[in-house]
Amino acid sequence: MFGIYIHIPFCRTACHYCDFHFSTNTQTMGEMEAALVKELELRIQAEQPDFSALQSIYFGGGTPSLFELSGLRGLLTRLLPDAPNCREVTLEANPEDVTEERLHAWLEMGINRLSIGLQSFDQKQLDWMNRQHSAEDATQAVQLAADAGFQHISADLIYGLPSRTVPFREEINRFVALPVDHLSAYILTVEDRTVLGNRVERGIQPIPEDGDVSAEYQILCQAMSAEGFEHYEVSNWAKPGGRAVHNQHYWSGLPYWGIGPGAHGFDGASRYANVANNPKYIKALTAATSALGLPREIETLSPTDRYNESLMTGLRTAKGIELIDFAKQFGLRPDVAEPEVWGRFLNQGLIAEIGAGRYRIPESRWVMADAIAAELFVA
Numbered sequence: 001m002f003g004i005y006i007h008i009p010f011c012r013t014a015c016h017y018c019d020f021h022f023s024t025n026t027q028t029m030g031e032m033e034a035a036l037v038k039e040l041e042l043r044i045q046a047e048q049p050d051f052s053a054l055q056s057i058y059f060g061g062g063t064p065s066l067f068e069l070s071g072l073r074g075l076l077t078r079l080l081p082d083a084p085n086c087r088e089v090t091l092e093a094n095p096e097d098v099t100e101e102r103l104h105a106w107l108e109m110g111i112n113r114l115s116i117g118l119q120s121f122d123q124k125q126l127d128w129m130n131r132q133h134s135a136e137d138a139t140q141a142v143q144l145a146a147d148a149g150f151q152h153i154s155a156d157l158i159y160g161l162p163s164r165t166v167p168f169r170e171e172i173n174r175f176v177a178l179p180v181d182h183l184s185a186y187i188l189t190v191e192d193r194t195v196l197g198n199r200v201e202r203g204i205q206p207i208p209e210d211g212d213v214s215a216e217y218q219i220l221c222q223a224m225s226a227e228g229f230e231h232y233e234v235s236n237w238a239k240p241g242g243r244a245v246h247n248q249h250y251w252s253g254l255p256y257w258g259i260g261p262g263a264h265g266f267d268g269a270s271r272y273a274n275v276a277n278n279p280k281y282i283k284a285l286t287a288a289t290s291a292l293g294l295p296r297e298i299e300t301l302s303p304t305d306r307y308n309e310s311l312m313t314g315l316r317t318a319k320g321i322e323l324i325d326f327a328k329q330f331g332l333r334p335d336v337a338e339p340e341v342w343g344r345f346l347n348q349g350l351i352a353e354i355g356a357g358r359y360r361i362p363e364s365r366w367v368m369a370d371a372i373a374a375e376l377f378v379a
Contacts, residue, residue, distance in 0.1 A: 002049070003056040003249040006036065006075060007260030008064040009278055016130045016195035017158075017188060021262030021276040022062045028278060033071035035285035039259050039274075039294060040078060046291035051082040056246035057089045059111075065093035065102070073109045080110045088113055088152075088245035095133040095141035103148035113152040113244075114145050115184070120158060121174045122166040129158075130195070139178065146179035152242060154182035159220060160213040161188050162206060168216050169223065176227045181242030185220055186235055187213060217367045234316045234366045251313045253306070272298045303330060304378055312373040315351075320360025334376045341375050 010029065011022040043049075057079060059072065072091070080086060090113040091106060098116070106114075120126055121135040133141075138155075145153050157175065159168065175183065190200050190207065199205035221231060229237035233251060236244065249256045258265030262276035275281050275295040284295035301309070307330045314321035326333040335342040345351040350372050351359050361369050 001053050001055045001249075001254055003058065003246045003254070003256040004054065004079070005058045005060060005246070005256055005258050005263055005265070006064075007258070007263040007274075008059055008061040008067045009261050010066050011061070011063045012066065013130060013132060014195070016128070016199075017191065019191035019194050019197075020062065023278050025278075026066070028282060029068055029071065031282045031286075032278065033068065033074065035282045036071070036260055037074055037078065038285045038288065040075065042288060042291045042294065043257060043259070051079070052085055054079070054083040054086045055088070056249070057086060058246040059089075059091045061092055063094050063097070064091050065097035069102070069105050069109075072106070072111070076110045090115055090154075090244070090246060092117065093141070095137040098141035098144055100144060100148060103145055103150070107149055112150070113154065114150050115154040115156065115182075116141055116145070118142075118155045118157060118175070120161065120166075121171045122161075122164060124163060124165045125161050128161075128163065135174075139174070142178045142180060152182070153178075153180045154184060154242075154244065155180050157183065157185045158188050159185055159216045160208050162208055168219055172220060172223045176223070176229075181239040182244060183224065183229065183237045184235055185237070187217070214367050218364065221363055221366075230318075231363055232318045234369050251317055253310055253313065270298055270300045272296045306330070307332060308373075308377045311376055312370065315361050315373045316366075316369050318360060318363075320354060320358055323357045323359070332378070337378050338376050345372065345375075 007021070009022050009032070010026050011024055012026075013024060014022070057076070059067075064072070076089065080089075089111045091111045092115045094117050116138070117131075118138040119129060119131055121138065123135055126134065142153060142155065155175065155178070157171070188207070191197050196205065200207060224231060224237045229239055230243075231237050232243055233247070236247065238244070246256075248254070253266075253268075255268050256266055258272065258274060261274055261278055261281035263274045265272050273296060275284065281295055284293065288294060307326070310326070310329070311321065311334060321334070323333045323335060342351070349362060350365050350368070352362050354360050361372055365372070
């Protein structure tokens with residue numbers, strides 16, 4: 001099984017917190033469309049994949065909902081006819097791009113899941129983030145998508161934001177009132193080379209204390225559980241049948257292709273990253289005659305790298321990790337590799353056994369998941 005991630009590297013404006021690759025110069029969309037199709041064709045020629053194993057396609061960005069319909073349709077026309085088992089085709093969308101015309105076009109071309117970037121229902125925070133939609137726009141976009149026939153709608157929220165004017169519980173109430181079956185909620189992170197990062201570095205932007213952020217996460221966990229959402233990964237909740245298919249490839253160590261500038265991929269043994277520069281990407285693909293000409297860097301993962309990544313991603317899920325699986329796959333298991341740390345975490349309730357030989361981080365401690373996993377890494 002594998003998935004395909006396609007990066008659409010265009011945005012109308014820059015969100016102040018975002019460090020993903022994008023450009024606000026949309027004049028090269030036509031050239032980008034041709035380059036994306038060509039990369040896909042070169043990969044297919046080189047690897048001859050069995051598309052019956054393709055489970056998911058994910059258009060991320062950037063702002064995929066800003067991309068020309070012809071560009072999205074061209075990519076899906078090349079993929080879907082040969083992929084009878086592709087269960088999920090997701091498009092990330094900003095509320096201001098969601099119209100009845102686009103919704104019906106997306107459905108017609110095979111997109112069956114939307115991930116809508118709500119981020120917040122607090123207008124002051126939306127303005128602070130430089131988002132281009134209002135809370136009312138977000139609500140309307142989700143309702144339009146449901147009315148158009150989308151049965152799977154996910155939304156993004158950000159918590160840990162400064163200067164809150166709408167109580168967080170009220171934001172959650174507004175979210176669960178929408179016809180959605182999935183939530184991805186992310187803590188605000190301060191990244192270099194962003195407006196937010198610059199403000200924090202200059203000391204003009206305070207950020208919430210860790211305790212306040214943790215409290216919001218606990219409120220979110222309790223509220224979503226009460227509303228019938230399963231908390232199946234640190235940052236993701238779903239109603240029955242609403243789990244994201246594509247994300248399972250990342251969390252389970254399954255292969256996935258990365259298409260487009262700035263896209264990352266994994267083949268089971270190595271990881272690669274395409275050049276995160278639109279002009280360089282277009283120029284390289286224009287000249288390329290085989291997959292050898294693709295503008296990317298490849299990193300071969302050592303057994304230690306794969307062990308640590310499996311530990312990290314596994315402990316971020318409700319399923320957790322099974323010790324015997326680690327022993328079979330890596331010849332090593334975390335309770336043996338780091339017995340003192342493992343024992344301490346068990347005693348402190350940071351890791352709990354949920355079945356014979358299967359362990360997870362309790363939900364109340366999930367906000368610490370990455371730090372817990374890092375202490376169990378092997379060198």
